Amino acid sequence: MSAPDIVWKDGKFGRTSRRDSWWLSPAAILIGLSVFLIYATWAAWQNGHYTYGPYISPFYSPELFGSSPHALFGPRPGWYPRYLPFSPALLILWIPGLFRLTCYYYRGAYYKSFWADPPACAVGEPRKSYWGERSFPLILQNFHRLFLRLSYIVWGFLVYDAVRAFFFPDGFGVGIGTLVLAVNVILLGGYVFGCHAFRHLIGGTFDRVSEHPFRRRIYQAVSWLNARHMKWAWASLLSVGFADIYVRLCSMGIWHDWRFL
Amino acid sequence: MGKPATFRIWRGGPDGGGFQQYSTSVEEGMVVLDAIHHVQAEQAPDLAVRWNCKAGKCGSCSAEINGMPRLMCMTRLNELDLDAPVTVEPMHTFPVLRDLVTDVSWNFRAKKTIKRFHPRLPDAPDGTWRIQQADVDRVQEFRKCIECFLCQDVCHVLREHHKHDEFIGPRLLVYAAALEMHPLDTEDRVSDLRHRHNIGYCNITTCCRQVCPESITITENAIIPLKERVVDRYFDPIKSLFHIL
Ligand code: SF4
Ligand code: SF4
Ligand code: FES
Ligand code: FES
Numbered sequence: 285m286s287a288p289d290i291v292w293k294d295g296k297f298g299r300t301s302r303r304d305s306w307w308l309s310p311a312a313i314l315i316g317l318s319v320f321l322i323y324a325t326w327a328a329w330q331n332g333h334y335t336y337g338p339y340i341s342p343f344y345s346p347e348l349f350g351s352s353p354h355a356l357f358g359p360r361p362g363w364y365p366r367y368l369p370f371s372p373a374l375l376i377l378w379i380p381g382l383f384r385l386t387c388y389y390y391r392g393a394y395y396k397s398f399w400a401d402p403p404a405c406a407v408g409e410p411r412k413s414y415w416g417e418r419s420f421p422l423i424l425q426n427f428h429r430l431f432l433r434l435s436y437i438v439w440g441f442l443v444y445d446a447v448r449a450f451f452f453p454d455g456f457g458v459g460i461g462t463l464v465l466a467v468n469v470i471l472l473g474g475y476v477f478g479c480h481a482f483r484h485l486i487g488g489t490f491d492r493v494s495e496h497p498f499r500r501r502i503y504q505a506v507s508w509l510n511a512r513h514m515k516w517a518w519a520s521l522l523s524v525g526f527a528d529i530y531v532r533l534c535s536m537g538i539w540h541d542w543r544f545l
Numbered sequence: 546m547g548k549p550a551t552f553r554i555w556r557g558g559p560d561g562g563g564f565q566q567y568s569t570s571v572e573e574g575m576v577v578l579d580a581i582h583h584v585q586a587e588q589a590p591d592l593a594v595r596w597n598c599k600a601g602k603c604g605s606c607s608a609e610i611n612g613m614p615r616l617m618c619m620t621r622l623n624e625l626d627l628d629a630p631v632t633v634e635p636m637h638t639f640p641v642l643r644d645l646v647t648d649v650s651w652n653f654r655a656k657k658t659i660k661r662f663h664p665r666l667p668d669a670p671d672g673t674w675r676i677q678q679a680d681v682d683r684v685q686e687f688r689k690c691i692e693c694f695l696c697q698d699v700c701h702v703l704r705e706h707h708k709h710d711e712f713i714g715p716r717l718l719v720y721a722a723a724l725e726m727h728p729l730d731t732e733d734r735v736s737d738l739r740h741r742h743n744i745g746y747c748n749i750t751t752c753c754r755q756v757c758p759e760s761i762t763i764t765e766n767a768i769i770p771l772k773e774r775v776v777d778r779y780f781d782p783i784k785s786l787f788h789i790l
Contacts, residue, residue, distance in 0.1 A: 288651045288709060291561055292637040295705050301612030301632045388769055392749040402701040405752035406612055414706040418745030426772075426780040433789070480765065484773035485790045492728045494677035510765065 297400070299408035306404035314397040316518075317390075320525055324381075327528050328373035333535040334528075338449050339461040341528040342468060346441040347372040354445075379438050380524075383431035388480045389517050391417075391425060429481045439476050442469045458545040461530060468527045471520040478509030478516050547572045550622065551630040552580060554592065558643050565589075566630060571622055577633065578606055578617035581645070593644035601758055604693030608645050609634040614695040614756045617645075636698040649694050655713050658741065659721050663732040680728035686766060687723035689759040690716065696753035696763055702746045713742040715753035715763050722767035725774070739775045744768065 300306065327343055334344040335352040347354045349361055350372035360370050384390055395401045402409050417425050446469045449462040476482070487493050487503025494500065509516065533539040547570030556565050569583040578596055585592045597603040599618045606617040611625065611632050625631050639647040668675045696715040702708050713721070721742070725734050738744045747768055754763040761767070777784060 288640045288648065289559070290638065290707065291557070291559070291641050292704075293707070301609065301634060303611050303626070303629065303632075388749050388765075392751050392764070395748045396750055401748065402705060402750065402752070405699050405701075405750075405755060406609070406614065406704070409701065409705045412706075414702065414708070414746070416702065416743075416746035416748050418743055422748070423745065426776050429776060429781055429784075433783075480769045481773060481776070482790070484770055484777075485784070488770050488773065489777065491726055491730070492677070492680045493683075494679040500679065511762075513765075 295408035297408050297410040298403065300404075300406055302404075302406060306407055310397040310404055313393050317394065317397065320521055323525060324377070324528075327532065328377050329369065329371055330532075331371035331373075333532045334373070336461065336531050336534040336541065337453070337459075338451055339459075339465060339531045339534070339541075340445050341373075341531040342442055342445070342465070342472075342524050343373045343377055343528045344371075345445050346376060346438065348375050376438065379431060379434045383428070383435045383476075384517075384521075386425050386428035386431060387517065388428070389514050393514075428479075429485070432476070432479055432481050435476050439469070439472055442472060445469075452543075456545070457543055459541045459543045461534065461541050464523075464527050464530045468520070468523045471516065471523045474509055475513070475516040475520040477506060478513045480510060480513070482506060483510045548627075550580065550627045552584060553630045553632045554581070554584065554589075554645070555634040556589075556592070556644050557641060559641055562641070562644075564632070571627070573623070575622045576618055577608075577610055577615075577620045577622065577625075577631070580622065580631075581617060581633065593642070593646045595646045602691055604691035607636055607647075607693045607695050607698065609636060609698070614698045616693060616695070616758050619758055636694070638698040638700070638704045639694070649697075651709055652692070652694055652697060652714075652716065655709070655717055656720060658713070658737075659717060659724070660732045660734050660737065662724050662727065662730055664729040665731050674729055676728055683766070684723045684726050686761055687719050689761055690719055691759060692716065693758060695756045695758065699752045699756045700747075701750070701752065702748075708743070708746055711743045712746045715747070715768065717742070718744060718747070718771060719761060719763055719767045722771055725771065735774050735778050738771055739779065744771055744775060747772075 324343065334341040335354055340347065340354045346356060349355055349357055349359060351359055364370060396404065400410050417423060446465040449465045450456055450458060483506045486506055487499050490496055493503060534541045549568055550571045551566060551568045553564045553566050556562050567584045567588055569580060569587060571580055578599060581594050585594065596606040596618060601616055601619040607614065608617050610620050614636065633645065635641050635645045635647045639649050639651065642648050664674065667673055694716055697703055700714050702712050703714050721734055721738060724730055749764055749769065751764045757763055783789060
């Protein structure tokens with residue numbers, strides 16, 4: 285299937301006959317993702333103000349080692365190298381970070397926004413060479429599933445945190461923070477379980493899905509989530525960032541957690 | 546009553562060409578193909594344009610309208626801003642034969658490199674098969690394809706990087722998905738998809754899905770599931786070892 289001879293051979297960066305604002309959506313994504321990345325990186329390095337009462341910031345959970353009462357295995361361990369910076373978030377945040385980095389939706393979005401490959405549909409690209417996800421380094425995107433499996437576990441811990449957020453030192457209660465953490469796990473659940481890899485693993489892998497009636501039910505539900513994967517991705521990104529901000533500002537005494545019950 | 550509208554139409558051949566401007570009067574309910582026919586009838590009898598059904602079903606009238614790959618017969622003029630000239634070009638990803646007509650035969654040659662449908666032995670003595678509706682739900686979507694090749698046109702792997710030798714493009718990935726996911730098919734195309742058809746070139750930027758006039762969810766329902774099958778085979782030792790999700 286030899287390549288045909290084409291008139292439009294040498295595209296130039298940005299060349300297009302489109303008249304709409306094609307740059308708008310990639311620019312908005314560039315800004316949105318950059319703001320989140322900068323905030324999340326800053327917040328992860330703080331190693332402070334990540335808990336408030338029964339709440340813990342999702343950036344810091346599960347807290348393997350750390351100084352808060354939420355820590356699973358106690359304070360910073362003695363064997364942890366002195367010269368390495370320490371923060372409970374750094375031990376865990378790479379899992380959701382790499383999960384999102386290798387997510388099919390985000391890949392398509394940041395290839396456009398950050399790498400202009402292509403800048404937008406039917407718009408000329410800055411570079412001639414192209415490897416795609418066929419060879420190193422982007423072939424590593426194929427390991428998305430690995431981070432999916434780790435994300436099931438992290439999500440499980442966040443569910444536990446959301447449940448714990450109902451139990452205050454003076455007993456059962458509901459604060460704004462309780463709702464923030466509860467909404468956050470719902471949105472994160474919609475994102476994680478609407479994952480394309482999960483959709484494949486649960487039912488997409490079968491050519492005769494009717495032979496697996498139970499898996500088929502789940503497959504249908506996952507397909508429903510998956511059809512809205514982009515929305516879940518953004519909603520959960522916003523909520524996870526906001527949950528950290530909420531806990532942080534309460535802990536710093538800038539915001540006051542309001543208790544309903 | 547008609548009102549005036551201006552069209553910038555690409556005129557030329559295999560060696561190149563350029564835009565020429567035509568004004569004609571347009572009426573309510575018209576599509577771009579009607580306007581092209583007006584121009585052809587009134588001012589440019591030698592303007593080449595291919596069409597057949599004028600109903601969005603034959604896939605012949607593919608072109609680029611104001612820079613976006615679209616069917617001329619399904620693009621209504623009232624969706625376009627007629628205060629500025631409307632640009633109409635042939636598809637950029639295929640060789641131009643003349644004016645708006647391109648040679649899309651590469652697609653048919655590339656299609657032949659995909660292993661054919663190979664059904665299991667018949668289920669009944671009369672040589673027929675039994676299929677559950679649930680099992681064909683997914684592949685039915687792919688059969689809506691009208692082979693307009695607008696998705697091939699917009700795909701940057703072909704359009705910008707001219708990987709026609711190595712990459713089969715979204716239309717043919719949809720075709721491969723229809724066969725590979727078919728409940729009766731026994732052929733294995735996963736190795737070809739990775740090594741011969743280079744599905745890895747697709748970076749899931751979803752332009753193909755955005756232009757498909759049949760609204761086939763190309764990227765999410767065809768390409769990503771095929772990529773996941775490649776992952777099953779080559780990148781996920783854990784799944785086969787431990788049977789986990
Ligand atoms: S999603 Fe893949 S096949 Fe579709 S246009 Fe983009 S790169 Fe091409
Ligand atoms: S998949 Fe859609 S855009 Fe591509 S050739 Fe078929 S109908 Fe046209
Ligand atoms: S595809 Fe988005 S999380 Fe897996
Ligand atoms: S003329 Fe048949 S699809 Fe447009």
